[in-house]
Amino acid sequence: MDVRAGQVVTVSPDYVLSHDNSAAIIQEFRKLGVSRVRSPEKIIIVLDHIVPAADEKYAQNHKTVREFVAEQAIPNFFDINSGICHQVLPEQGFALPGKVIVGSDSHTPSYGALGAFAAGIGRTETASLWATGEIWLRVPETLRVDLVGRFPDMVSAKDAALKIIGDNGAEMANYKAVEFAGPAAPSFSVGSRMTMANMSAEMGAKNGYFNPDRTTLDWLEGRARAPFEVFTSDPDAAYESVLAFDLSGLEPQLACPHTVDNVKPVREAAGTLVDQVLIGTCTNGRLEDLDAAARILRGRKVHRRVRALVIPASWDVYREALKTGTLSVLADAGCVILNSGCGPCLGAHEGILAAGEVCVSTSNRNFRGRMGHRDSLIYLASPATAAATAVEGGITDPRSFA
Amino acid sequence: MSRGRVWKYGDDVNTDVIYPGRYTYQILSPREMAGHALEDLDPRFAADVREGDVIVAGKNFGCGSSREQAAACLKYAGVQAVVAKSFARIYFRNAINLGLPVLQSEAAADALQAGDEVDLDFVGGEIVSARGTFRFPPLPESVIGILEAGGLLEYTKKKLAAGREPKA
Numbered sequence: 001m002d003v004r005a006g007q008v009v010t011v012s013p014d015y016v017l018s019h020d021n022s023a024a025i026i027q028e029f030r031k032l033g034v035s036r037v038r039s040p041e042k043i044i045i046v047l048d049h050i051v052p053a054a055d056e057k058y059a060q061n062h063k064t065v066r067e068f069v070a071e072q073a074i075p076n077f078f079d080i081n082s083g084i085c086h087q088v089l090p091e092q093g094f095a096l097p098g099k100v101i102v103g104s105d106s107h108t109p110s111y112g113a114l115g116a117f118a119a120g121i122g123r124t125e126t127a128s129l130w131a132t133g134e135i136w137l138r139v140p141e142t143l144r145v146d147l148v149g150r151f152p153d154m155v156s157a158k159d160a161a162l163k164i165i166g167d168n169g170a171e172m173a174n175y176k177a178v179e180f181a182g183p184a185a186p187s188f189s190v191g192s193r194m195t196m197a198n199m200s201a202e203m204g205a206k207n208g209y210f211n212p213d214r215t216t217l218d219w220l221e222g223r224a225r226a227p228f229e230v231f232t233s234d235p236d237a238a239y240e241s242v243l244a245f246d247l248s249g250l251e252p253q254l255a256c257p258h259t260v261d262n263v264k265p266v267r268e269a270a271g272t273l274v275d276q277v278l279i280g281t282c283t284n285g286r287l288e289d290l291d292a293a294a295r296i297l298r299g300r301k302v303h304r305r306v307r308a309l310v311i312p313a314s315w316d317v318y319r320e321a322l323k324t325g326t327l328s329v330l331a332d333a334g335c336v337i338l339n340s341g342c343g344p345c346l347g348a349h350e351g352i353l354a355a356g357e358v359c360v361s362t363s364n365r366n367f368r369g370r371m372g373h374r375d376s377l378i379y380l381a382s383p384a385t386a387a388a389t390a391v392e393g394g395i396t397d398p399r400s401f402a
Numbered sequence: 403m404s405r406g407r408v409w410k411y412g413d414d415v416n417t418d419v420i421y422p423g424r425y426t427y428q429i430l431s432p433r434e435m436a437g438h439a440l441e442d443l444d445p446r447f448a449a450d451v452r453e454g455d456v457i458v459a460g461k462n463f464g465c466g467s468s469r470e471q472a473a474a475c476l477k478y479a480g481v482q483a484v485v486a487k488s489f490a491r492i493y494f495r496n497a498i499n500l501g502l503p504v505l506q507s508e509a510a511a512d513a514l515q516a517g518d519e520v521d522l523d524f525v526g527g528e529i530v531s532a533r534g535t536f537r538f539p540p541l542p543e544s545v546i547g548i549l550e551a552g553g554l555l556e557y558t559k560k561k562l563a564a565g566r567e568p569k570a
Contacts (some may be wrong), residue, residue: 008543026431028510031559033562049427100475104468106492120491121468122496123468123496124496124499124500124553124555125496127555127558128554130560131558132558132562141533171462171465174462174488174491204491346467348426368442371424374442
């Protein structure tokens with residue numbers, strides 16, 4: 001179908017994602033007066049937000065979801081031993097080039113790393129979509145980010161994403177698509193592409209996107225669940241704006257409390273005392289992220305002032321990191337390895353912050369109160385910066401460990 | 403015309419301060435949700451808000467998570483509309499889907515102050531106050547049907563009842 005930016009279209013997405021919030025969506029679905037979902041095979045449910053259940057209410061939600069999955073014969077259900085939805089969908093071969101995926105989670109744009117069109121939606125519209133199979137979407141204008149140069153040592157995709165957001169503001173791409181392109185884009189690993197696409201949500205974007213290439217297709221080999229068609233940007237595509245971003249001069253970045261666009265170089269906050277470090281989440285919980293942390297923590301100890309939490313993004317990542325020894329390195333250093341899931345990132349369990357506490361996290365949001373008390377402070381950074389900080393007990397530029 | 407009192411906030415009011423994550427995955431009653439509205443931004447709000455009040459804010463209102471309670475809690479607290487310079491995308495969708503009017507007006511967001519009395523005219527697209535009259539752009543046609551039906555659930559129900567219900 002030929003569509004233009006600004007046009008509103010009704011689409012039938014290939015997949016509809018929801019997670020623990022499925023319990024609330026089920027409640028809305030029941031109000032619609034239909035007994036069956038329209039296409040059970042298009043529904044994907046991943047329990048990941050509070051897993052295993054932290055209290056009776058969460059346990060009841062999970063139970064409600066499991067019963068609904070059985071009742072509606074939903075084949076693509078991933079229970080608490082799977083991982084974070086944004087890692088599970090790619091690994092399980094749902095996130096594919098050309099697919100349209102919507103999810104009732106704001107970091108759904110992550111799947112653009114593999115060339116899918118993926119956008120976040122709300123709960124009520126997810127319930128409606130379960131019943132009808134359709135949703136309205138406005139075709140977004142596109143902002144292109146041309147990546148050039150090469151990352152210096154100890155600098156990674158997270159630093160690039162934070163710097164881009166810091167320079168341009170958290171609203172830079174509101175309602176828009178962000179295409180990550182330019183001569184350096186093919187050098188990004190699939191994991192790094194996921195970090196960028198994930199962080200596009202913090203630019204306000206509707207979706208983030210990398211054109212599929214050899215790296216994409218190699219990664220999908222043996223994973224893809226369905227046939228797919230590769231779409232790449234037209235050579236004469238119209239972009240609303242184009243931003244050049246040079247990786248070469250980049251230094252480690254930090255988003256300071258309480259907004260993701262309050263960004264400065266790590267060195268400018270060096271020495272700020274820290275109580276907790278979180279390494280993981282859908283932004284930075286893949287093997288390359290854990291390896292970056294392990295490179296610094298190998299043979300060293302987490303500072304006694306710091307609680308260092310590690311959350312592999314999925315059970316596949318968890319098991320792989322067990323095999324490679326990465327988790328041993330982190331555990332030996334004194335890190336607490338948690339179940340794959342969202343953990344304390346959204347302030348529900350497993351490492352909530354008390355008043356006045358400071359956390360350096362590899363997650364994607366540092367909003368006031370997000371990880372606990374409204375007077376706690378969250379700094380966002382790369383896995384390398386988080387690991388260096390865990391060792392020193394205060395915010396540390398990881399280049400001192402190079 | 404519908405009269406309300408203004409609560410004024412700044413830019414980038416995010417969903418975590420509108421409705422904290424510690425309640426997001428609990429299923430609470432409308433009354434309980436209203437009690438947590440803006441809890442981490444303005445602890446006075448939930449206790450003092452009155453039916454018909456209006457929130458006025460800067461750019462990117464509702465940025466962050468897709469949690470729908472961030473729109474629902476304001477509606478349940480009695481807020482009749484949010485006026486902002488701009489809205490984050492998912493928040494905009496959620497508000498429409500739940501029937502919470504979200505009005506975009508840079509001039510109104512700049513001029514209006516906390517405690518001002520305003521009259522909202524949704525049909526005429528006007529915000530009238532002692533500080534002036536401000537126009538806001540009409541909502542996209544695609545969403546008018548949803549608002550007219552009283553929210554997306556009602557809209558979908560009608561659509562399904564019109565013979566498009568899938569066979570069980």
